[in-house]
Amino acid sequence: MKNFIKNFSILAFVLLAMAAGVEAAGSIAGFVAGSVAYAGLQYAGVVELPFGAAYVNLKIGNVKRQNRQLDNQGGFTKMAIILPESFATHWPLSSHLGASGVEVTTPPTITVGEKFGNVVFDLDAGMLKSSRKGDIDSSNHSHEGSFSVSGVTVEQLTELEKTKGGCLLVGWDSDGRRWLAGSTKRPLSLEYDVDFGDKPDSKRKITAKFKRDGFKFPLLSLGEAVTLTLETLTELD
Amino acid sequence: MYKVNPEHAGKVEFDFGSDVGTRKLTQGLPQELLKRVHELPGGSYYVTYEPPKKNEVQP
Numbered sequence: 455m456k457n458f459i460k461n462f463s464i465l466a467f468v469l470l471a472m473a474a475g476v477e478a479a480g481s482i483a484g485f486v487a488g489s490v491a492y493a494g495l496q497y498a499g500v501v502e503l504p505f506g507a508a509y510v511n512l513k514i515g516n517v518k519r520q521n522r523q524l525d526n527q528g529g530f531t532k533m534a535i536i537l538p539e540s541f542a543t544h545w546p547l548s549s550h551l552g553a554s555g556v557e558v559t560t561p562p563t564i565t566v567g568e569k570f571g572n573v574v575f576d577l578d579a580g581m582l583k584s585s586r587k588g589d590i591d592s593s594n595h596s597h598e599g600s601f602s603v604s605g606v607t608v609e610q611l612t613e614l615e616k617t618k619g620g621c622l623l624v625g626w627d628s629d630g631r632r633w634l635a636g637s638t639k640r641p642l643s644l645e646y647d648v649d650f651g652d653k654p655d656s657k658r659k660i661t662a663k664f665k666r667d668g669f670k671f672p673l674l675s676l677g678e679a680v681t682l683t684l685e686t687l688t689e690l691d
Numbered sequence: 692m693y694k695v696n697p698e699h700a701g702k703v704e705f706d707f708g709s710d711v712g713t714r715k716l717t718q719g720l721p722q723e724l725l726k727r728v729h730e731l732p733g734g735s736y737y738v739t740y741e742p743p744k745k746n747e748v749q750p
Contacts, residue, residue, distance in 0.1 A: 534706075542732070563732035569703060630709030678708035681727050683737075686704050686715060 468492050527628040530580040533601060534570035534624045534684055537616060538638040541565065545638050546674060557675045558634060561682070569683045570624065571613060575601040576659070582625040582635055584672040595672050597635040597642060598665035599623065606648055606658045614662065617644045623664065624682065632676040635664070642666045692741050693725035694718065699737050 468488050475487025520526045542563045550560035573580070582599035603610060620641025625633050636642035646662040676682070695718045705728055706713045714720055716728065716737060729738040 561731055566733045566736045630712060632706070632708070676708070678710060680708070681731055682706040683731070684704040684706055684713060686702055 464495060467495065525628075529578055530582060530625040530627055531630075532626045533573040533575065533580050533582075534682065535573050535617070536564075536568070536570045536622050538620055538622065538641045540568035541638045546634065548670075551671070551674070552677060556671060557677050558680055559677045561680045564683060569685045571685050572687055573601055573623070574603065574687070576604050579603075580625060582623070582633055582673060584635070584669070586672065594667065595669040596665065596667040597669055597673060598663070599625070599635055600661065600663045602659050602661040604657060604659045606650060606660060610660055611648070614644070614646055614660065620644070620666075621664070624676065632680075632682070634674040634676055636666060637669070640666050640668060692743060693722050693729050693738050694741055695720075695725065695738055696736070703737060 468491050471491035472484040472488035476484035478487075542565050545562040546558045546560070550558050552559040580599070580601040582597075584595050584597045586593055586595050588594050620636070621644055622634065622636040622638065622641060625635070627633060642664040643666060644662055644664040646660055648660050650656070650658050695716055700717055701715055703716050704713050705716060705724070707724060707727060711724065714724065725738045728734050729740055
């Protein structure tokens with residue numbers, strides 16, 4: 455009954471505005487007055503819309519391709535890995551993103567002494583990507599990627615075994631920009647194959663794959679102001 | 692002046708973004724980069740700040 459009275463009142467208000475518009479300046483003015491009255495009710499919050507007034511400032515800009523005269527090389531040159539347990543506070547949160555919503559502008563608060571470990575993968579053997587999917591009212595992003603490291607050593611396995619509780623990865627692309635996969639709230643699940651091959655000319659290697667769904671954002675760019683603490687590479691570069 | 696904690700000199704690296712890249716922590720890094728490390732959450736563990744003494748010339 456309450457809803458009926460509310461809807462009836464809204465209809466009556468709009469019809470009255472239309473009638474007043476027709477009376478004052480003709481039929482077209484009637485439609486204009488009705489539209490203005492309805493928009494006023496929306497703005498006042500009487501008529502509900504998803505996200506309400508957020509639509510007022512939501513405008514899309516140009517989505518441009520890369521200039522053909524510029525390099526557009528893919529792939530990653532290196533990656534760094536860290537466990538969610540190494541963070542003192544959750545990262546990244548919405549408040550750590552810049553106005554764009556896809557760039558992290560606040561560095562992580564890592565427990566004193568903890569660092570990102572380098573993943574020195576084989577040539578052209580590191581990949582990161584994200585995909586947006588789902589319905590319009592429940593879309594989300596998945597983060598995924600892979601890398602392979604040659605040789606099977608106890609040191610490699612020791613480090614990878616520490617990721618049972620999930621991990622976060624940062625990849626450096628061909629332009630040196632850094633992209634974050636995973637978050638402390640939704641760490642990536644990492645699976646890996648240990649492959650010794652079947653004959654002497656087979657390559658021994660560990661191939662790791664990592665993935666997680668349900669992120670609010672794609673791979674996040676780490677802004678220039680974000681400084682990362684890394685383990686030192688003593689032998690490999 | 693920003694000073695590297697000798698205990699960590701050469702034993703940790705910092706990535707400063709695509710313009711600078713990854714650099715090993717040494718006292719030879721520009722003061723501007725050492726300042727960035729110092730200003731990280733927990734950055735004073737690696738780099739400390741000593742206010743300039745009277746009549747001291749800054750490098």
